[in-house]
Amino acid sequence: MFWLSIAPVIAIIHLAVGHAILHHINPDSPSWPSRLASTAYAGAIGGTIFGVFLVPLFMSVFTEALQRFQQAQHGRHQDRSIHSADPLNSLIGRTQLAACMAIVLAGAPAAGALGVVCLRVSGSTSRALSPGEAAVAGVVGGAAVWGCVFSFLASVIAAMAVYSNFGAYKVRRGNAIFLA
Numbered sequence: 001m002f003w004l005s006i007a008p009v010i011a012i013i014h015l016a017v018g019h020a021i022l023h024h025i026n027p028d029s030p031s032w033p034s035r036l037a038s039t040a041y042a043g044a045i046g047g048t049i050f051g052v053f054l055v056p057l058f059m060s061v062f063t064e065a066l067q068r069f070q071q072a073q074h075g076r077h078q079d080r081s082i083h084s085a086d087p088l089n090s091l092i093g094r095t096q097l098a099a100c101m102a103i104v105l106a107g108a109p110a111a112g113a114l115g116v117v118c119l120r121v122s123g124s125t126s127r128a129l130s131p132g133e134a135a136v137a138g139v140v141g142g143a144a145v146w147g148c149v150f151s152f153l154a155s156v157i158a159a160m161a162v163y164s165n166f167g168a169y170k171v172r173r174g175n176a177i178f179l180a
Helices: 002-025 036-079 087-122 131-169
Strands: 170-173 176-179
Touching (some): 002 131, 036 131, 087 131
Antiparallel strands (some): 170 176
């Protein structure tokens, strides 16, 4: 049940960030003066509906891809040869992992459009975005959020690589430390 709450949270974050970025870039546009809260509300509704159908699909594809990847890695470690693992098994596993990333990245724009449609049908908000604008906000917000996440992870990995190799180059001679 915990995984069902992830889709609305991701949709809310992507839509809110995208809406804020697009409103900041073009504040005079008639599309973006709508309230940020209504956009987040649309993301929550669309993410919940979308997540009920998407999360089980995502979990089944991700679990199968992870099992295929582990089988390929197990085959490599047993035979100590890169060519010993089934390449088709590894390719299918990588394709399924790429499909999972596509589901995560495309989920927020679809959830935003779905949430806006649901809000318009129910008549609960008059100042909401159009479904197309909600999808654009989801794409922009997703690109910004995941760009920040991947940049942070890349900098952490780079820092770990620099600091873990730094100790290998120290040579102590007397009281001074020389880099070899």
